[in-house]
Amino acid sequence: MNLVEAVRLVAARELKVKLRDKTFLFSTLFFLVLALGSMVLPAMFAGGPSSVAVVQASPYEPALRAAGLEVKVAADPEKVVRDGDADAAVVDRGGKPEVLAMKSAPGDIVRALSVAPDVRLLDPDAVDEVAAFLIPFVFAMVFFFTSLTFGLQIAQSVTEEKQTRMVEILVAAVPVRALLIGKVLAGGALALAQVALIAAVSVAGAQFTDGGDALLPLLGPAMSWFIPFFVLGFVMLASLWAAVGALVNRQEDIGGAGMPVQLAVMLPFFLVIFLQDNPLVMRILSYVPLSAPTAMPVRLFDGSAAGWEPFVSLVVLAAATAGALLAGARLYEGSLLRTNGRTSWAAAWRDRELRSV
Template sequence: MNTYEAVRIVAAREIRVKLRDKAFLFGTLFFLLFAVAGTALPPLLAGGPSSVAVVGQAPAALTAAGLDVRPVADEAAARAQVRAGDVDAALLTDGTLVAMTDAPGDVENALSTRPTVELLDPSALDPVLSFLVPLFFAVVFFFTSLTFGLQIAQSVTEEKQTRVVEILVASVPVRVLLTGKVLAGAVLAMGQIALIAIVALAGMRIAGTGSELVSALTPAIGWFLPFFVVGFVMLAALWAAVGALVNRQEDINAASMPVQLAVMLPFFAVMMLGDNPTAMKVLSYVPFSSPSAMPVRLFHGDAAAWEPFAALGVLVVGAVVTLAVGARIYEGSLLRTNGRTSMAAAWRDREARRLAELDAQQV
């Protein structure tokens, strides 16, 4: 059996086990509900009539439609209220409807003739989207990497605890076993994200914001996928190494604390510093935070055309280094069953095994 076939068998086994796992199924359901809530509910729950500043006599149609009509002295005052966010739109004496980024539909529909629309800042992002999109990217990467990472670690520890790993290692090389586990986790994670994307698009259609939002999100989503895959593989190798360091499920949380911090700190950094261009630029080049930070910058239009390529290159280099470290710790601790293994001991044990293999080949 060649290496490719061995990896495929290990990955297929891992996928079958996860698809029967209730925790995985409930986690997927949670993400789907989150996608619906994040795309369909905000427009549907926005509620309340639009407020309109009116110069001169207010048309009776606005009051009849139940809109919040606010008389103002002149056009300058009307525009000032729109810019300040005190009203959603302003109706000038010549019938022009003034708004910031998008004219309220209920105001346009209430007027007997379709007005000329003047947008004061047409390129500005909707405040709700400016909040939800960074939240979406950060939450998806954070929870997916954390959930699947813990599952990979638990799977490795369970195989050690039940001594199944000794049978597996006798059949396939240790690195093939690690590759199969990481590949299975990546396939399941990408499948889950594909479902989330489909449900999110359906939610946009329900809310009637599909075309505009999809157009704004396309560059960010297009880059999020490769960043997500590389970032997930990088973290998955570390989670597998954590699972190999311990012999009991109860010890995983303590052993995985460094990896959990590597996932959690970038998540909170992106959430709290999302409106700081300098901080986000730095975060978009840090391997553990770039899968969330760079798509957010692309959505806001803050990144130059070359920056995603550069950031992805940095992430790939970081992933290669992390994979090498994780694989070495995994190999050095997988067959140790005398309690929790330290990273230093696993590192030394892997080197000792490598030298022994070289000596055996020379003999």
């Protein structure tokens, strides 16, 4: 059996096991519901347009209807408001509109009657402040939790095979390196599928929100670049997580052995979140392999990255991923069949016993 066939066999096995895992299925469903709810629920609980009462042939009725308000024609608009049948009323007082309301006038009614001044935007392409904060946060959260969750699952899978001595049977059937590559590819495929589902549900849910249609075109380029950055970044970290799983013999030891990898995931996450408004720091982070999967899409979203920058950053990330794969494979091979306690990173790196397997 050659390496490609062995990798395909291992990846297929990992996919079948994971797709039957109720925890994985439940977590995927949970994230989908959460993504849809975060988009749809605010719009649902925001309520409909305000209702406003006017007299017959009111000069203000066309403007109120054009604003999408619910207009009720009544002989006594004030009575309609007092009876609770309308949020407010608009009457004429000396040729000027007057809003009648019980406690406070709904803002949409006041805006409908206001004369908006001419506005000239000096920076028409500027991103809304709320979106400018949330989008980097979402990119960082997706990469952080996905790489951490699926990475830990890969490590746990490797350790479980060591505990049950299943790994000895697998090594006898396929090359050791095929086990590593197959697990990483299967985990990457599942992670990317989960992210794609969440993105699709979020885009669909955005159709129910105000401003969603305007925001999606701005997100398009960043989301399209996020995919290759996400894939390479995930493979880079997943290969190290597989090595972590091979270093230990018990599930309880994964946290301690994987602390360097956890720090490598957490540090870029917090840097992007807290320093997203610092152009120099974000430019540097977009070329650092551990932070590039989130920093570069963020810069593409806010328009601060030149057209050539994502290509250069992607090449740097690809080189780092190749190096991580080689390092992860060496650590994985040097510790997979060790069953006499936890193996140190240095000992796994030096061990060449399984190089010929």
